[in-house]
Amino acid sequence: MADSRKVAVAGLGSIGLRVAAALDQGIEGLELTAVSARDAGSAAARLATFRNIPELLPLAALPDAADIVVECLPPSAFAVLGGAMLKHDGKTFVVASVGQLLIIEGFLDQARAAGLRILAPSGAVAGIDGLRAAREIGLEAVTLKTRKPPGSFGEAVASDGGMLATETIDAPVRVFSGSARQSIAAFPRNINVAATVALAGLGADATSVEIWADPGIGTNIHELTIRSKGGTLRVASENLPDAGNPKSSAITAYSIIAALRRMDGFLSVGS
Incomplete structure (x- = not known):
């Protein structure tokens, strides 16, 4: 694990919890080190079965704790994490709330200037x-x-x-x-x-x-x-709609997981 990149997951809703669980089970080259959630008590209960329980941190603290930050938040919470990411060059920002990249005026330009790498998985759409x-x-x-x-x-x-x-x-x-x-x-x-x-x-x-x-x-x-x-x-x-969040598709979390697996895979197909 010495050469693994540290990963933080922002949000432990239906999508974020699946992503965090996949990291806990093992994705080559990656180590789950931190998460953020609105309700600390609920988060602790959800993480109790993990093999290695990550640190629970405020949103703005996640970029300090990881090389890769995976955003799985309600759109209203994106700006806090996005603003924190802009202060940390060289980090990778994996974004589920892709719409916010366009809604927040100037964010992409600021991210480019800050030296961020942004990864937007394909999510629920093919092609x-x-x-x-x-x-x-x-x-x-x-x-x-x-x-x-x-x-x-x-x-x-x-x-x-x-x-x-x-x-x-x-x-x-x-x-x-x-x-x-x-x-x-x-x-x-x-x-x-x-x-x-x-x-x-x-x-x-x-x-x-x-x-x-x-x-x-x-x-x-x-x-x-x-x-x-x-x-x-x-x-x-x-x-199929996500059972825990019908506003999203069930496949969305797995698109993020697949993108994380490709980061250190020796073979990358279609990316």
Whole structure:
């Protein structure tokens, strides 16, 4: 373990706990050293079964305790950790709340100037490798259409300038149409995939997004259409909602875990 890089996980919700548990079980070249959580008592209970219990620290202290900080926070808490990361050059910042990279004005420029390395896993959307390749040959249009069960938006969702009770939705309703940047501002907890697609492709303002509340489905469906000088690529992802956080997809935590495993793997495919 002497040559292992230290990892801290910010947030012990459904996603963060899975990531922390995978690190505790063992990821080559990485060692879980610290975590942060809002409720210390609950965190202690969740960590009690770990083989090596990490130190519980405030958010702002995580960059001092690790080489790699994995963010698994509600969007509202991102700024505290992000601000702390900007004070530590040479660190790697693995981000689940990808939308905040676009919402917080100037953050990416500051991170570049600070010498941070930012890693945004693909999360719940497939086709990011193809999108990156299409950008090299020449992108022409990128469209993301997301459909989710109404309940994943909470008790109500904005629609036609008002709020619509999700329990009353009995047919598919388009609740948003616009740019990726606009979608992230309107649905910061539901559409991180739009930010991932935007950052890998045409950017936040040139990426088109539709969001639908669909009572006829039980999964989160992301349909990505990429048009470039190399042709057209269409990719559909159909993900089960996370049991602990239905606003996210169950696969999101495992996308982060897979990204961490690739960091020191001798073979990297599609990245």
